[in-house]
Amino acid sequence: MNQPVMPGRREFFLKMGGGIVMILAADAPAFAQQRRPYPEDLNAYLVIARDGRITVFSGKVEMGQGILTSQAQMVAEELDVDLDRIDMVLGDTDRCPWDMGTFGSLTTRMFGPALRAAAAQARLTLLDLAAHKLDVTPDRLQVSNGVISVSGDAARKVSYAELSQGARIAHVVPQKAVLRAAKDFKRMGQSPRRLDAVEKVTGGAKYTADMRLPGMLYARILRPPAHGAKLIEADTRAAEALPGVTVVRESELIAVLHADPEAASKALARVRARWENPPTTKQTPENIFDHILAAKGEPRVIQERGDPGAAKPAKPLSAEYRKGYVAHAPIEPHAALAEMHDGKLTVWASTQTPFPVQEQIAQRLKLDPKQVRVRVPYIGGGFGGKSASEQAIEAAVLAVRTGKPVQVARTREEEFFLDTFDPACVVQIASGLDAQGHISHWDYTVHAAGERGAELLYDVADVRMRSVGRGYYESTAAADSVHPFAIGPWRAPGANMNIFAIESHIDTLAALAGSDPLEFRLQHMRNPRMRRVLQAAASAFGWKAAAAPSRRGFGIACGMDAGTCVAVCAHVSVDVESGEIRVRRLVCAQDMGIVVNPEGAKMQIEGCLTMGLGYALSEELRFAGGRVLDRNFDSYPLPRFRGLPKIESVLIEDDTIAPQGGGEPGIVCTGAVIANAVFDASGARLLQLPMKPERVRAALAALASA
Amino acid sequence: MDAKSSITFTLNGKQTTLEADDDRTLLWVLRTDLELTGARYGCGEGPCGACTVLLDERPVRACRTPLWQVAGKSVMTVEGLAQDGKLHPLQQAFIDHGAFQCGYCTSAMLLTAWALLAENPKPSRPQIVAAMDHVLCRCGAHQRILAAVEAVAAQASRRPS
Ligand code: FES
Ligand code: FES
Numbered sequence: 001m002n003q004p005v006m007p008g009r010r011e012f013f014l015k016m017g018g019g020i021v022m023i024l025a026a027d028a029p030a031f032a033q034q035r036r037p038y039p040e041d042l043n044a045y046l047v048i049a050r051d052g053r054i055t056v057f058s059g060k061v062e063m064g065q066g067i068l069t070s071q072a073q074m075v076a077e078e079l080d081v082d083l084d085r086i087d088m089v090l091g092d093t094d095r096c097p098w099d100m101g102t103f104g105s106l107t108t109r110m111f112g113p114a115l116r117a118a119a120a121q122a123r124l125t126l127l128d129l130a131a132h133k134l135d136v137t138p139d140r141l142q143v144s145n146g147v148i149s150v151s152g153d154a155a156r157k158v159s160y161a162e163l164s165q166g167a168r169i170a171h172v173v174p175q176k177a178v179l180r181a182a183k184d185f186k187r188m189g190q191s192p193r194r195l196d197a198v199e200k201v202t203g204g205a206k207y208t209a210d211m212r213l214p215g216m217l218y219a220r221i222l223r224p225p226a227h228g229a230k231l232i233e234a235d236t237r238a239a240e241a242l243p244g245v246t247v248v249r250e251s252e253l254i255a256v257l258h259a260d261p262e263a264a265s266k267a268l269a270r271v272r273a274r275w276e277n278p279p280t281t282k283q284t285p286e287n288i289f290d291h292i293l294a295a296k297g298e299p300r301v302i303q304e305r306g307d308p309g310a311a312k313p314a315k316p317l318s319a320e321y322r323k324g325y326v327a328h329a330p331i332e333p334h335a336a337l338a339e340m341h342d343g344k345l346t347v348w349a350s351t352q353t354p355f356p357v358q359e360q361i362a363q364r365l366k367l368d369p370k371q372v373r374v375r376v377p378y379i380g381g382g383f384g385g386k387s388a389s390e391q392a393i394e395a396a397v398l399a400v401r402t403g404k405p406v407q408v409a410r411t412r413e414e415e416f417f418l419d420t421f422d423p424a425c426v427v428q429i430a431s432g433l434d435a436q437g438h439i440s441h442w443d444y445t446v447h448a449a450g451e452r453g454a455e456l457l458y459d460v461a462d463v464r465m466r467s468v469g470r471g472y473y474e475s476t477a478a479a480d481s482v483h484p485f486a487i488g489p490w491r492a493p494g495a496n497m498n499i500f501a502i503e504s505h506i507d508t509l510a511a512l513a514g515s516d517p518l519e520f521r522l523q524h525m526r527n528p529r530m531r532r533v534l535q536a537a538a539s540a541f542g543w544k545a546a547a548a549p550s551r552r553g554f555g556i557a558c559g560m561d562a563g564t565c566v567a568v569c570a571h572v573s574v575d576v577e578s579g580e581i582r583v584r585r586l587v588c589a590q591d592m593g594i595v596v597n598p599e600g601a602k603m604q605i606e607g608c609l610t611m612g613l614g615y616a617l618s619e620e621l622r623f624a625g626g627r628v629l630d631r632n633f634d635s636y637p638l639p640r641f642r643g644l645p646k647i648e649s650v651l652i653e654d655d656t657i658a659p660q661g662g663g664e665p666g667i668v669c670t671g672a673v674i675a676n677a678v679f680d681a682s683g684a685r686l687l688q689l690p691m692k693p694e695r696v697r698a699a700l701a702a703l704a705s706a
Numbered sequence: 707m708d709a710k711s712s713i714t715f716t717l718n719g720k721q722t723t724l725e726a727d728d729d730r731t732l733l734w735v736l737r738t739d740l741e742l743t744g745a746r747y748g749c750g751e752g753p754c755g756a757c758t759v760l761l762d763e764r765p766v767r768a769c770r771t772p773l774w775q776v777a778g779k780s781v782m783t784v785e786g787l788a789q790d791g792k793l794h795p796l797q798q799a800f801i802d803h804g805a806f807q808c809g810y811c812t813s814a815m816l817l818t819a820w821a822l823l824a825e826n827p828k829p830s831r832p833q834i835v836a837a838m839d840h841v842l843c844r845c846g847a848h849q850r851i852l853a854a855v856e857a858v859a860a861q862a863s864r865r866p867s
Pocket of ligand 2: 064381809812
């Protein structure tokens with residue numbers, strides 16, 4: 001996982017082609033978290049078969065973000081072959097280079113350079129081989145779709161396949177290939193048909209729970225009624241009495257297995273278990289914030305300049321922001337299928353972390369990791385929730401114990417219960433305006449969300465930013481955790497809350513100064529990339545300056561995440577009777593450097609904004625201590641077609657900046673921009689997410705009585 | 707023990723006979739016995755719609771449909787949409803509009819849209835929203851799904867009838 005350290009403002013430079021390309025490392029720890037470097041040997045990434053097909057190996061997984069296609073585009077570009085010549089192998093621990101996991105919007109910005117470099121090096125090496133073979137100097141050669149020929153004498157040619165002979169490329173050239181400059185791109189920067197398109201519209205795409213092996217058993221596992229409950233006794237006799245049922249008991253793990261999944265469920269219902277339950281009153285959605293604020297733990301100072309303690313603002317402004325627990329709720333629940341064959345355990349799993357899972361399985365079963373192969377089929381949504389993949393370990397244990405292939409596929413109730421939730425958290429901000437109407441100082445403390453996205457991008461002299469608790473890194477098993485259940489990374493972890501708090505507060509300061517929210521931001525923003533996205537979003541939206549609340553229901557917010565700058569404008573209306581917020585339109589501008597696949601990038605932005613409506617407006621887990629009360633989608637409302645705003649996205653392509661993250665940045669402003677638009681519409685400032693109707697009504701009532 | 711009985715229905719245009727326990731659920735019969743895994747499990751209780759299939763051309767939740775209910779009827783799954791290797795216009799439109807990300811909801815979205823257009827070839831935007839609202843998508847492909855369905859409806863309404 002990420003190191004909980006915020007780096008200084010560093011930037012990495014990488015020489016690419018003729019120009020210098022800047023890799024922004026505002027979150028350098030994300031780069032450092034890859035525990036092992038990617039291999040130097042290009043053969044680890046690709047092989048060219050005798051028939052000219054190219055197989056590419058990547059430890060990253062496809063869960064909807066489109067990296068199956070974008071990675072193929074990178075190889076196609078650097079190698080000069082058409083996309084339809086490429087076959088991708090993803091997330092297979094036997095075949096792909098070691099990888100920490102698919103999270104943090106790192107595929108394109110961190111694995112991408114390694115993959116492109118391998119493909120570029122392969123091209124350079126093949127050119128060198130071709131030069132020998134055709135007896136010319138390499139500078140006289142040209143490449144077209146995997147065929148190398150002599151310029152001006154096209155009949156003298158040799159294909160990649162003839163040179164490689166389907167084997168690893170052993171030839172080594174002394175020089176290092178340079179990556180192609182964006183201005184010369186032919187296959188990157190395009191939006192070809194997704195490689196998974198036909199499979200996904202015909203039902204042919206295989207997700208983990210679709211895998212079938214002869215003789216396989218479906219397992220259902222006994223779960224406690226609450227986190228922290230202790231098993232007193234379990235009687236499995238009635239289950240065992242059913243024909244075809246196998247029961248496995250191994251300390252905490254009690255599973256019933258059957259060749260028919262429905263029969264396995266029926267058998268599980270016959271297991272009689274007694275539990276010693278933890279108190280249900282300890283943490284509740286109401287008191288959780290007190291628990292969080294009371295939690296001990298040294299605040300860590302992450303960002304500090306000047307002396308915010310000494311500030312004497314003309315107009316002080318302090319506020320506290322809150323957010324409850326949010327579920328990942330991918331439509332595909334966690335699933336795994338394991339099979340032991342000739343001393344080798346193969347586990348198919350819907351996981352974002354195949355290599356760490358391989359190690360965990362090996363550890364649990366005391367196997368050499370080489371005896372364990374984890375393979376990842378298509379994933380039906382991850383969002384961080386499939387970083388934790390206990391189901392793969394369960395399936396592995398059960399396959400070894402029964403000697404049969406075993407599938408563990410969670411029910412929706414299990415998926416809610418066993419989720420690693422986005423943590424409830426609190427942000428406190430003390431700030432204000434000086435006599436000139438500028439931000440006087442900024443004293444910021446985030447509790448339990450972690451500090452991703454908490455760094456202040458605005459131009460303020462006296463700043464202190466502190467983080468208490470470890471956010472989503474917090475240990476979950478510990479009895480003294482403030483959280484009653486596991487928490488974990490949720491799409492742009494921490495950033496949604498931090499940017500909600502920062503951008504809400506900045507907006508209130510703008511109102512206090514009587515300034516237009518865009519104008520006020522630009523006054524305090526020097527970062528040219530951030531200024532550019534703010535202006536681009538505003539112009540696409542048709543922003544007209546006015547101080548809030550203007551009653552138009554317009555809002556703006558911005559942030560930086562995964563190296564990408566993003567700004568969003570919103571138009572909302574608020575029903576003052578019901579407290580219902582209706583989001584009518586969202587316009588997002590994003591600068592993610594070089595864009596590998598523009599349409600794919602826009603799909604991620606739209607997906608982010610749509611998903612963000614949930615944490616902004618409706619999603620908040622109900623629980624009582626370790627009991628998770630939401631068990632299905634009927635009580636936990638996801639964003640849906642009804643109420644969907646019109647979403648527009650603008651990409652600011654910047655060829656001087658290496659490709660940055662795209663799977664998460666689009667979501668980080670959603671809470672803030674809607675809160676700001678609600679303020680503009682109604683004058684009520686919502687300090688807690690989600691902005692459910694009752695909270696809107698309460699804020700309106702407070703406004704009326706003030 | 708539950709009684710096994712013989713049940714016959716039409717599946718993607720072909721007559722199918724199964725020996726199965728009466729109380730089996732259509733979703734699991736499709737996914738296990740018949741190995742048609744295009745209908746997905748999402749919640750098992752009705753709210754998500756990922757398991758949607760068509761029963762006599764109307765969308766139903768396969769996870770809530772006991773097998774005996776389909777006797778003598780016609781079931782269509784996503785695997786039955788493409789004819790002779792040719793994609794249905796809705797499938798093509800989903801590809802052209804990028805109307806899926808992880809693809810897990812896609813089978814259900816396609817079949818729901820198919821049933822809507824079968825009943826109402828020229829639906830208005832609010833009618834499309836109302837019909838599609840029965841299926842959840844966590845990836846946020848909604849806007850593109852609506853655009854894809856709208857595009858196919860527009861094609862259909864341009865065709866002379
Ligand atoms: S799986 Fe049938 S409605 Fe969700
Ligand atoms: S595309 Fe992933 S759930 Fe709809």
